[in-house]
Amino acid sequence: MRNITLISINTLHETLRQKLMLIIALVALALVLSSKYLLSLDLGHEQLRFVFDFGSGALGFFGSIMAVVATCQIFHSEIENKTAITLLSKPVGFAQFAAGKFFGAAMALALFAFAIAAATCAMLFITRLGFGNSEARLSAGLSTNYAGVCAFAFAQWCKLCAISAVSAFICSVSSSLLFSVIVSFMVLAASTAGEVTLWLGGKSEGFARLASYIFPDFHVFSALESFAFGPIDTGQFAAACAYAALYSFAAVAAAAFGSSRREF
Amino acid sequence: MNAAIEISNLKKYYKYGIRGIAVKALDGISMSIGEGEVFGLIGPNGAGKSTTIKIILGLLRPNSGECRIFGKPVSKDAKKHIGYLPENPYFYKYLTGIELVSFYAKLCGMKSEKATAAAEKALDTVGLSDAANRQVGLYSKGMLQRAGLAQAIVHNPSLVILDEPASGLDPIGAADMAAIVTRLKNDGKTVLLCSHMMSEVEKLCSRAAILCSGKIAAIGKMDKLLEIDGRVRLDIDGADAKTLAKISEFAASLGANVVEKSAAKISLEEFFKRTVEAGK
Numbered sequence: 001m002r003n004i005t006l007i008s009i010n011t012l013h014e015t016l017r018q019k020l021m022l023i024i025a026l027v028a029l030a031l032v033l034s035s036k037y038l039l040s041l042d043l044g045h046e047q048l049r050f051v052f053d054f055g056s057g058a059l060g061f062f063g064s065i066m067a068v069v070a071t072c073q074i075f076h077s078e079i080e081n082k083t084a085i086t087l088l089s090k091p092v093g094f095a096q097f098a099a100g101k102f103f104g105a106a107m108a109l110a111l112f113a114f115a116i117a118a119a120t121c122a123m124l125f126i127t128r129l130g131f132g133n134s135e136a137r138l139s140a141g142l143s144t145n146y147a148g149v150c151a152f153a154f155a156q157w158c159k160l161c162a163i164s165a166v167s168a169f170i171c172s173v174s175s176s177l178l179f180s181v182i183v184s185f186m187v188l189a190a191s192t193a194g195e196v197t198l199w200l201g202g203k204s205e206g207f208a209r210l211a212s213y214i215f216p217d218f219h220v221f222s223a224l225e226s227f228a229f230g231p232i233d234t235g236q237f238a239a240a241c242a243y244a245a246l247y248s249f250a251a252v253a254a255a256a257f258g259s260s261r262r263e264f
Numbered sequence: 265m266n267a268a269i270e271i272s273n274l275k276k277y278y279k280y281g282i283r284g285i286a287v288k289a290l291d292g293i294s295m296s297i298g299e300g301e302v303f304g305l306i307g308p309n310g311a312g313k314s315t316t317i318k319i320i321l322g323l324l325r326p327n328s329g330e331c332r333i334f335g336k337p338v339s340k341d342a343k344k345h346i347g348y349l350p351e352n353p354y355f356y357k358y359l360t361g362i363e364l365v366s367f368y369a370k371l372c373g374m375k376s377e378k379a380t381a382a383a384e385k386a387l388d389t390v391g392l393s394d395a396a397n398r399q400v401g402l403y404s405k406g407m408l409q410r411a412g413l414a415q416a417i418v419h420n421p422s423l424v425i426l427d428e429p430a431s432g433l434d435p436i437g438a439a440d441m442a443a444i445v446t447r448l449k450n451d452g453k454t455v456l457l458c459s460h461m462m463s464e465v466e467k468l469c470s471r472a473a474i475l476c477s478g479k480i481a482a483i484g485k486m487d488k489l490l491e492i493d494g495r496v497r498l499d500i501d502g503a504d505a506k507t508l509a510k511i512s513e514f515a516a517s518l519g520a521n522v523v524e525k526s527a528a529k530i531s532l533e534e535f536f537k538r539t540v541e542a543g544k
């Protein structure tokens with residue numbers, strides 16, 4: 001356990017130094033913050049929802065990119081720079097190696113999710129302040145549940161971790177960074193397509209059903225958006241987080257197995 | 265003498281390309297390295313030295329054969345007692361020297377403060393204490409090599425495996441390295457030294473094996489391997505040509521032959537060291 005912690009903290013350092021991650025995080029943050037100025041396009045009473053959608057979009061879209069790219073980069077830099085050889089010559093097991101790398105990525109993603117969530121809450125607050133006297137008309141009866149926004153962001157983080165775990169598994173069996181990134185994005189696209197199909201009322205039958213077992217099924221997460229302006233459904237929240245945790249665990253276990261089969 | 269490393273009939277084929285063409289890297293090698301021994305593993309490029317070492321560490325799986333360390337198959341626990349310097353070591357660029365070495369010490373189970381103290385000591389041993397607080401990404405090649413050595417000895421392992429430790433080191437660094445190996449030997453540690461510097465291997469190792477195309481071409485005690493049957497060497501001081509001729513005659517009268525005559529020289533390495541010392 002201690003070794004996993006050591007490796008993941010080390011990995012976090014490494015990720016934070018990757019300027020690309022910083023840029024994605026800044027762009028996402030800038031988007032959320034700039035939603036205020038886009039609002040001058042007078043959207044009437046949908047303002048609050050608009051701000052929230054902006055934040056959740058930034059978290060989902062940039063978060064997914066970051067989860068894939070950062071995880072692949074973390075694994076492949078370790079292998080290509082041959083630092084893995086030195087690391088594994090110490091009393092470090094393959095499972096510890098995979099878990100340490102995964103948790104490092106998860107911590108970086110947590111920082112990202114936290115930043116977006118904080119920015120979104122701040123924007124929602126500022127927007128509401130700006131309503132002034134016409135509060136009743138502009139808020140359209142919506143009252144912001146800040147805890148709900150945070151719960152949503154947490155669940156989204158769990159989802160990003162699941163994506164990261166899948167990438168970790170792909171990296172553990174692939175030999176090039178490019179291959180890992182492309183395959184990870186393909187898996188991501190497959191599961192997003194599944195999510196959209198279900199959202200549009202498609203049935204989960206036959207092939208779609210099979211695919212939803214193999215590819216992460218993220219449609220449980222889309223429902224959580226209602227937390228922002230309504231009560232938190234604890235059951236739904238717990239189910240989504242548990243699903244992501246189980247999926248991550250399985251994928252990290254597979255990644256550990258994949259690394260143990262690999263030659264360094 | 266107990267065996268620190270015991271290898272029997274190790275075979276390794278690398279597969280590459282889509283068709284899976286195999287390269288024979290190791291073709292059935294067997295050897296045994298005793299505890300407390302400094303063992304040299306030498307051979308031309310591509311002979312399979314690094315492959316052997318990676319199999320010993322469990323980083324590669326052999327196609328057949330077996331490798332035991334202190335009588336047991338390699339395991340996570342066994343690695344606590346092994347220090348390894350990879351060829352061309354690369355490290356996490358953004359860590360400072362001291363952070364890097366103490367990270368590895370902690371991985372070996374040392375407590376935080378103990379790890380830092382051990383790291384300081386190891387860096388001092390390899391002559392890097394001045395650069396301890398600089399980022400490893402800014403190190404020169406030789407400094408990286410030294411950091412690699414520090415990382416290999418920081419947890420006081422009983423078996424140290426060095427893959428080309430002197431590559432990129434200046435002669436003084438190489439001498440430091442040799443001194444470290446000698447000290448490890450005096451502390452009763454086992455050292456497996458893989459090197460292309462013949463003089464170094466000759467000086468340091470008590471036994472050696474020459475690997476050639478994945479096979480052991482020669483193995484044995486250093487003295488025995490290099491001995492020329494029945495010959496001795498004398499270094500003579502203050503003899504001119506006439507004296508030497510007389511000595512030759514005298515030897516011949518006793519039935520011995522002087523086969524070779526040349527001026528006694530110091531090695532270039534020795535000369536370099538003296539010159540640099542004098543210039544300081």
Ligand SMILES: Nc1ncnc2c1ncn2[C@@H]1O[C@H](COP(=O)(O)OP(=O)(O)OP(=O)(O)O)[C@@H](O)[C@H]1O
Pocket residue numbers: 278279280287288289307308309310311312313314315316351
């Ligand atoms: N990952 C690999 N894939 C395919 N072949 C490999 C791989 N690593 C090594 N080889 C081959 O295995 C053989 C032995 O390589 P190895 O690195 O063990 O040599 P070496 O004795 O350490 O050489 P050097 O003195 O150059 O370090 C070489 O023919 C090499 O081409």
Ligand SMILES: [Mg+2]
Pocket residue numbers: 313314315351427
């Ligand atoms: Mg080599």
